C-alpha cells in the first residue's frame with residue numbers, strides 16, 4: 001500500500017517526533033534532577049568527620065595532663081593552680097542562705113546591683129578610682145568569660161593583639177577564634193619584665209588591643225608604676241584598647257602596692273580591668289569575676305557578655321556582695337599568701353633548684369638547670385613519675401615552646417603538702 005505523503009501528514013509526523021523527543025528530554029532532565037538531589041541528600045546527611053579545626057595547634061591542656069599524671073603516679077600535685085584548702089565557712093553559709101531563701105532564678109545581665117555597688121566601693125577603697133555600678137561594672141562567670149567576652153567584643157578579623165609571653169593560656173585561643181592575630185612580645189630577664197622599646201616597635205595601625213597581666217601567671221612578676229607610665233606613652237594618640245588581667249590583684253608580696261590600671265586615669269579610659277573572686281576567696285570552682293571599664297567600652301562588652309553567658313550565678317552573687325562588706329576578706333590576703341610563699345621557699349632553699357623571685361600570685365618558679373638540661377615537659381613528666389611531685393613546664397606558656405629550664409609550682413597548699421614536696425625536691 002502506498003502511503004501518500006501530504007504536506008499535512010509530514011507536519012504532523014514532525015510534530016509527533018518533537019513531542020516524543022521533548023517528553024524524553026523532559027524525562028531525562030527529571031532523572032538528572034532527582035539524581036542530583038539524591039546525591040546532595042546523601043552528602044548532606046553523611047557526616048564526613050573532616051571539619052577543619054579553628055584551633056589546629058591546641059591540644060589537651062598541660063594542666064589536665066599533669067594532674068592526670070599526678071593521679072596515676074600518686075604524686076604531690078603542685079601543678080594545679082588552685083588552693084587545696086577550703087573557703088570561709090561564713091561565705092558558704094551565705095550561699096546556703098540565699099539558695100534557701102529562693103534566690104535561684106536568673107540574675108540581671110550585668111550582675112545584681114548590691115554586688116556591683118560593693119565592687120565600686122572596693123575599687124575606690126583600693127585604688128581611689130570611681131566606677132559607676134550602673135554603667136561601668138559587669139559581673140562575669142569568672143575571669144575566663146570576662147577575657148573571652150572582651151576579646152570577642154573588640155577584636156575583628158585582621159586586628160593585631162599584643163600578648164606578652166609566657167602568657168596565660170586563654171588569651172591566644174580567644175584572639176584566634178575571633179579572627180585576630182596575636183603579636184608576641186616576650187618578658188625578659190630573670191624578673192620577667194616587659195621590654196617597652198620592643199613593644200613600641202610592635203604597635204601599628206592594626207593594633208587593636210594590648211593584654212597585660214599583673215601579678216603574672218606563670219612567673220609571679222608584677223608591673224611597676226613606671227611600667228604603667230610606659231604603657232601610657234605607647235598608647236597615647238592611638239585607638240588601642242588595654243585588657244588588664246588583674247585576677248591576682250590581692251596576692252602581692254613584700255608590701256608592694258598593686259599597680260592596677262584603675263590608678264592611671266589615662267590608661268583606665270581605654271581599658272577593661274578583669275578580676276576574679278575565685279582567687280580572692282579561694283573559690284576557683286565558683287567561676288565568679290567582674291570587669292571594670294568606662295561606659296562606652298562596658299556597653300560594647302555587655303553586648304558580647306549577654307550572648308556568651310547572659311547572667312551569672314544568682315545566690316553566689318548575693319553571698320559575695322555581703323561577704324565583700326568585710327574588707328578583711330581581701331585586705332589580709334597578701335600576708336596570708338606571703339606566709340605561704342616564704343614557707344615554700346624556705347623549705348626548698350637547700351635544694352639544687354634555683355629560686356626565681358615571685359612578687360605576686362600563688363606560683364613559685366624553680367630553675368632546674370643545676371640538675372638537668374632536659375626539656376621542661378620531659379623534666380616535669382620525669383619529676384612526676386620518678387619523684388612524685390607534679391609541676392607545670394613554663395614552656396607551655398609560649399607559642400613556640402621556649403625553653404628556660406623552669407617549672408611552675410603552686411604554693412596555695414597546706415604546710416604538710418609543701419613539706420612533703422620540699423623534702424623530695426631537696427633530695428634531687
Ligand code: PMP
Nearest residue numbers: 142143144168217247276278289
Ligand atoms: N587569668 C589568669 C592569669 C589566671 O591565672 C586565671 C585562673 N587560672 C584566670 C585568668 C581565670 O580565672 P577564673 O577562674 O576566674 O576564670
